[in-house]
Amino acid sequence: MLAVKKVLNNNVVIATHPDHEEVVLIGKGLGFGRSPGDEIAGSQAEKFFVLRNETEREQYKQLLTYIDEEFVGLMEEEISRLEVTFSSSLNEHIHVGLTDHLYFAVKRIQDGHGITNPFLKETELAYPKEYQAAAAMAERVGNKLDVRLPEGEIGFITLHIHSALTNRDLSAVNRHTQLVSELVRRIETFLGFELDRRDVNYLRLVRHLHHAIERVETETYTENQDPLLNVLQTEYPLCYNLSWKLMKVMQQRLNKHVPDAEAVYLTLHIQRISGAQSNSIR
Known part of the structure; x- marks a missing residue:
């Protein structure tokens, strides 16, 4: 038996545990009618986390000093739903990071402030499953709190979800998304036109850039492509030269070697986009 320490809402309870100090229990109606000090069986919970x-743990305790308990409980329900959706456990930092982020986002919206996200489209294309889950979460939370969470906020939630799923630091995920956006801008400047965000070639380019950055970071390089390089x-000399310039930017931002083979893939992506644009003008 555990002892109730704090009831966050009808479905979420914080309880003391003999081995883990404190645990969060989640289950339909679990907190209804309960008070601090009441005994509760851990088996009654549909889910609990430590x-x-x-x-x-200390950051989570601090959350409870300035964030409404109902909101914390709502977020625990949402995080539990995410683990079911992805059939995967999430890095425990999401309980602190996403709760804190979304609480202040809601406050800004309620105070009449807008939310802008210049990396929204790149985020949606790079992490489509996380984006879909974030959009569903934003709608449920918005309905519950009677606020409308803008699309830009969905992008930020997406990054939190991806970070927790992959155990990658959120700041690194943010940096990679910003780097992809910078590389796209450089391609647009070189080609002299804005890329169509709805075009399948743009989708392929953005996903490739994200995967390329991850390969460089983890040093899981692709096979040698020297014959194709020549x-x-x-x-395609112009696209080829641009690909090397993009690789230099990646190398500077990531502070890691970018393999020569990357020039092949980038050149092909850039040429495909450039060729599609030329055909559309004719």
Whole structure:
């Protein structure tokens, strides 16, 4: 048996645990009619989680001092739903990071402030499943709190979800998204036209850039493409030169070596977009 420490809402309870100090229990109607000190069986919960990291545990306790308990409970329900949706456990930092972020986002919206997200489309294209889950969450939370969460906010929620799913630091996920956006802008400047965000070639380019950055970061390089390098340099010299400039930017931002083979893939993507634009003008 555990002892109730705090009731967040009808479905979420914080309880003391003999081995883990504090646990969060989640289950339909679990908190209804309960008060601090009441005994509760852990088996009654549909799900419970433990913040094992001491820093995360302290940050979570701080959340409870300035965030409405009903809101914390709502977020725990949403995070539990995410784990069901993805059939995966999430990095425990999401209990602190996403709750804190979304609480202040809602406050800004209620105070009449807008939310802008210059990396929205790149985020949606890079992480479509996370984006879909974030959109559904934004709608449920918005309905519950009687606010409308704008599309830009869905992009930020997406990054939190992706970070928790992949155990990657949120700041690194943000940096990678911003780098992709910078590379796209450089391609647009070079080609002299704005890329169509709805075009399948743009989708392929953005996803490739994200995967390329991840490969460079993890040093899981692709196979050697030297024979193709010479062919592409001759056939598409402008796109080939641009690909090397983009690789230099990646290398500077990531502070890691970018393999020569990347020039092949970038050249092909850029040439495909450039060719499609030329055909549409004719």
